[in-house]
Amino acid sequence: MPPRFEHIEFTKPPLRLGHTDAKEEKKKETCVAILEVTKEQVEGLRKKANEIPCQDVEMVSTRPYSRYEAIASHLSVSPPGYFGNTVLQTITSKCIHGDLLAKPxxxxxxxxREAIERMTDEYIRSALDFIASQKDVGALRCGLHNGAHTNPPNYLGNPNASIISWINLPFYGMDYGWGKPIYVGPALLNDDDGKTYIMSSPAADGSLIIALRLQTECMNSFKKFFYEDMP
Known part of the structure; x- marks a missing residue:
């Protein structure tokens, strides 16, 4: 059966404006940072995301935005000029950088939310049909866990961000015999900048931890805007 949707998640990620390939971006040094977001900051972002409704989206919100949606939205606009595309596993939401900065x-x-709600049973079946229709599926292997590939088919870095939610995974409820874990996080963030994981804090007080990799030259600016714009 032919796909019923346009599966842009299987196309090559956008390039920086004025560039025809990602060769120069791949060469740039990257680094990893761990950001802490307090419970008060999390709730402040949720309030900010929900207090000013915006009708410029395909689907009007029928329920308050979640912690993930609020934090990921804030990540998307820090720092200005960096955001290009947010990849949520098999779905992608397109938007213009200027709109992200100018609108609430x-x-x-x-x-x-639009991207998340498009992930229906019908959409997934359509994605499988799309994959089955391809003669070579190698180019489709552009997910977050391409660490085994020395030269992944698609480069997901600048100006793109890949944001994963581990908020509700019960990491700190596990005990293998030596007590509660001190910290749980991704073992691999690859070399592509923009890889981001949002996780619950071991303090279990509603605060969050964000582990991400960015180009080294962008990291300080990102931290500045991330915390500066926090409610």
Missing amino acids: LSYAAGKL
Whole structure:
């Protein structure tokens, strides 16, 4: 059966404006940072995302935006000029950088909600049909866990961000015989900048931890804007 949707998640990620390939971006040094977001900051972002409704999205929100949607939206607009595409596993939400900066946080949260709500049974079946229709599926292997590939088919870095939610995974409820874990996080963030994981804090007080990799030259600016714009 032919696909019923346009599966842009299987196309090559966008390039920086004025560039025809990602060769120069691949050469740039990257680094990893761990950001802490307090419970008060999390709730402040949720309030900010929900208090000013934005109608410029395909689907009007029928329920308050979640912690993930609020945090991921805030990540998407820090720092200005960096955001290009947010990849949520098999779905992608398109938007214009200028709109992200000019419109309220609810706009970015709404674009994320659109992408999440498109992940229906019918959409997944259509994606499988799309994959089955391809003669070579190698180019489709552009997910977050391409660490085994020395030269992944698609480069997901600048200007793209890949944001994963591990918020509700019960990491700290596990005990293998030596007590509660001190910290749980991704073992591999690859070399592509923009890889981001949002996780619960071991303090179990509603605060979050964000592990991400960015180009080294962008990291300080990102941290500045990330915390500076926090409610």
